Amino acid sequence: MEKKRYERPTLRKMNTGLMNKFGTKTENEPLTHIESVAVKGLLKEYGSPLFVLSERQIRRNIRNASRIFNTRYPKVQFAWSYKTNYMDAVCRTFHQEGSWAEVVSGFEYDKALNNGVPGHQIIFNGPDKTDEQLVLAARNNSLIHIDHYDELYSLIRLSNEHKLNPKVAIRVNMDTGIYPKWDRFGFNFENGQAWNALTRIVSSERLELVGLHCHIGTFMLSPNAYATAARNLCELAWSVKERYGKMVHYLDLGGGFPSTNTLKGAYLPGTDTVPSLDQFADAITDVILGYGFRPEELPLLILETGRALIDDAGYLLGTVLATKRLSDGRRATILDFGINSLFTSFWYEHKVSPAQPLGQQTEETVLYGPLCMNIDVVRESIVMPLLEKGNQVVVHQVGAYNMTQWMQFITLRPAIVLIDEENKTHLIRKAETTEYINSQELLPTHLN
Numbered sequence: 001m002e003k004k005r006y007e008r009p010t011l012r013k014m015n016t017g018l019m020n021k022f023g024t025k026t027e028n029e030p031l032t033h034i035e036s037v038a039v040k041g042l043l044k045e046y047g048s049p050l051f052v053l054s055e056r057q058i059r060r061n062i063r064n065a066s067r068i069f070n071t072r073y074p075k076v077q078f079a080w081s082y083k084t085n086y087m088d089a090v091c092r093t094f095h096q097e098g099s100w101a102e103v104v105s106g107f108e109y110d111k112a113l114n115n116g117v118p119g120h121q122i123i124f125n126g127p128d129k130t131d132e133q134l135v136l137a138a139r140n141n142s143l144i145h146i147d148h149y150d151e152l153y154s155l156i157r158l159s160n161e162h163k164l165n166p167k168v169a170i171r172v173n174m175d176t177g178i179y180p181k182w183d184r185f186g187f188n189f190e191n192g193q194a195w196n197a198l199t200r201i202v203s204s205e206r207l208e209l210v211g212l213h214c215h216i217g218t219f220m221l222s223p224n225a226y227a228t229a230a231r232n233l234c235e236l237a238w239s240v241k242e243r244y245g246k247m248v249h250y251l252d253l254g255g256g257f258p259s260t261n262t263l264k265g266a267y268l269p270g271t272d273t274v275p276s277l278d279q280f281a282d283a284i285t286d287v288i289l290g291y292g293f294r295p296e297e298l299p300l301l302i303l304e305t306g307r308a309l310i311d312d313a314g315y316l317l318g319t320v321l322a323t324k325r326l327s328d329g330r331r332a333t334i335l336d337f338g339i340n341s342l343f344t345s346f347w348y349e350h351k352v353s354p355a356q357p358l359g360q361q362t363e364e365t366v367l368y369g370p371l372c373m374n375i376d377v378v379r380e381s382i383v384m385p386l387l388e389k390g391n392q393v394v395v396h397q398v399g400a401y402n403m404t405q406w407m408q409f410i411t412l413r414p415a416i417v418l419i420d421e422e423n424k425t426h427l428i429r430k431a432e433t434t435e436y437i438n439s440q441e442l443l444p445t446h447l448n
């Protein structure tokens, strides 16, 4: 039998407010393997810290979401939200599963083309599209979602100049009962702006109105908000049909479904409180099916789900650099990754597991990153076994918005590995090197 490790006893100060009626949650179950690949081996081979993605989980998520919507509605199309995670290996997995691409910049648009997505399966969203990008998107028959009047007028001018007939939709913002409202994007529903924009599109000779779009927020916890959004889009579609005699091809309800991460300050873990995808699907499809369209004119339902399809497929692996006592007696653990890699630690209480079995004893600790900055906190308070220098940890549910919002601040960004369906590992993004960062810099001759 292995010799038990000695753990010195500690006196534990009880902070008022820390306990609630559910008691403190202890996260001491070790996670030694991801998809049966040893965490220890991954860190040894690819270095620490390290992002790991499970291809199996990504495919499971998109198949599950497709099933949920397709069993409720006859015509459904998912479009992968590039900004959520635009690693090519991730995007191509979604495209293999039948997803179109949803992009919000020229950079992302080019990425989608490079990933082999046909132009007509790229949805071009966002307030920032240059004239060149608009012309390219129009020539490729991409779906251009107009965000503001300046873009609408530019597109009309460019279409006349270049004799183009772009396929367009407008992004609609509205009051769905969720505040703050995201009314900085698109045309407002309640004040008539959206209808005004639609009228201009239909009466322009060249633009072809093909759809209506909204994206009401992110990490939305209210299925009812989607029912309101769907109803408003149906109302606009119905008005277009009545007034102009044509039915739009699609309604795009955007993204925004939550993952099961726990928001900061939440009383209960996300796994217990977040509505299921079925509830969102019921809310949306009940409204569209019940609105009164004839079966043959039912619009295609497009979903731009990001976060909910990738968060639980991603892990961040790392190593304990040091432990210390803060002046108030609290335990502190310093990890080799911080907010530079884990941007979402600003709003999530990420679940963190030790990557090896440790003792039974636990203590509340602060998890800090390695940056020389006071804001670099991974978890303000977590009850964990007594981690020591060299121990390894795994952060759960980090697949969304970390591998795109991470920042090269103070240190270099880590590598990303994909575990495929046969549990083989593939490096899909190399760790950054000093050389790579320096390659973008130039020195004026007088400083050389």
Ligand SMILES: *Cc1c(COP(=O)(O)O)cnc(C)c1O
Binding pocket: 081, 083, 084, 102, 104, 125, 126, 215, 217, 218, 219, 254, 255, 256, 257, 304, 305, 306, 307, 308
């Ligand atoms: C970010 C974004 C999405 C994806 O949102 P999630 O909350 O990750 O599902 C979809 N559509 C648009 C327009 C977006 O900006």
